Amino acid sequence: MTFTGPAGNGLQLFPFRGLRYVPERVGSLAAVTSPPYAAGAGPDGPHHPDSADPHNIVRLILPQGATPAARAEQAAATLRGWLSGGVLVPDAEPALYVCEQRGEGFVQRGIIGALRLSEPDEGIVLPHEAVLPHVVEDRAGLMRATAAHLEPLLLAYRGDGGRCGAGAVVERTARRPPLLTTTTRDGTRHRLWAVTDPAELAEIDTDLSGRQALIADGHHRWATYLRLRSEQPRSDAWDFGLVLLVDTARHPFQVRAIHRVLCRLPVAEALAAVAGSFRVRPVAAPLPAALEVLAEAARYGNAFLLTGGTDFHLIDRPDPGLLARTLPEDRPPAWRALDAAVLHATLLDHLWRVPDGPADIAYVHDARAAVDRAHRQGGTAVLLHPVREEVVRLLAGEGVTMPRKSTSFGPKPPTGLVLRSLEHH
Incomplete structure (x- = not known):
């Protein structure tokens, strides 16, 4: 036609x-x-x-x-x-x-x-x-x-x-x-x-x-x-x-988060690298309850769950000076506050030095699948809390792109x- x-x-x-x-x-x-x-x-x-x-x-x-x-x-x-x-x-x-x-x-x-x-x-x-x-x-x-x-x-x-x-x-x-x-x-x-x-x-x-x-x-x-x-x-x-x-x-x-599995980074090394820059707390709970702990922490700032497939650790309250040094200065405050932005700029690039390639990072939509994959590969699953749709729409309306794989609608x-x-x- x-x-x-x-x-x-x-x-x-x-x-x-x-x-x-x-x-x-x-x-x-x-x-x-x-x-x-x-x-x-x-x-x-x-x-x-x-x-x-x-x-x-x-x-x-x-x-x-x-x-x-x-x-x-x-x-x-x-x-x-x-x-x-x-x-x-x-x-x-x-x-x-x-x-x-x-x-x-x-x-x-x-x-x-x-x-x-x-x-x-x-x-x-x-x-x-x-x-x-x-x-x-x-x-x-x-x-x-x-x-x-x-x-x-x-x-x-x-x-x-x-x-x-x-x-x-x-x-x-x-x-x-x-x-x-x-x-x-x-x-x-x-x-x-x-x-x-x-x-x-x-x-x-x-x-x-x-x-x-x-x-x-x-x-x-x-x-x-x-x-x-x-x-x-x-x-x-x-x-x-x-x-x-x-x-x-x-x-x-x-709106769901897309999680990361760091295929070549053992969880013990990941936790050691963030000590002193983030607050690190063990979470003695199964996955559903651990995700609830993450959701509560995310209300107050950047927060992530780390696991090698068994025990969970919550990392939150990043050092403000570290964020100021590692996040791009030319982005609006809403972008700089994104968990995905902090994950890539501060954690992956600066503290963990993990390249963003398929051999090192897998993007997994399901939290349980991410945990299981980290356990199989001896790596680290980084579980994120979802971004609100209003934030996504606000940034898109300003012509600002988020880090890739930030959200799953x-x-x-x-x-x-x-x-x-x-x-x-």
């Missing part, structure tokens, strides 16, 4: 012909979906290709091969095979898709669509984390080879809580029979609907036209979208990126419910 619509100073979300699994061609939708790559589809996650269903989406987002080019071509060949074999089929007409996740204690709904890309200085889409160039390069190769967006970015905007506009369309749609329903192995129930009614599409468009969004998850994909658009100046398909847009006034995100949609092909748009 050709994308048309009013030029505006806000979000512009357009329908597209979603690529979706044909249920009759796969064992089950739960068997072929996956957590997003960053949240568990990696080599230590639950959906590594060696154990995944033959049609699991992880074979596209985590292809196998000796080089990045070989991996990208493997994904492209797999996608071509699934399309020609009828495993994935484009919907008959363009649509926006309402996506719902329902689990214990939460319901989240949002809209999946093709978002017109904006320039960073327009302030329409606000990133809050820096990206790694080699990751953008890798994702760009995968997107070029497959000519597809395999998983949506997660974007947060502040609407009116579902009383009218896009939020009202989402809530009305959720009362209709869905296109699909599946329950993933974590117990979360997912439903998907298509919105094709012109009046409802116009209602969404009008509501979003004056709004901005915060990137909650997918900074590298956003940077990749912008890079590929610059390479394809005459192809309107590349002017758009696949996103899931959630009104957090109606459906607030759960969720719940994230499973990858594989709907894809966007740039050849069937």
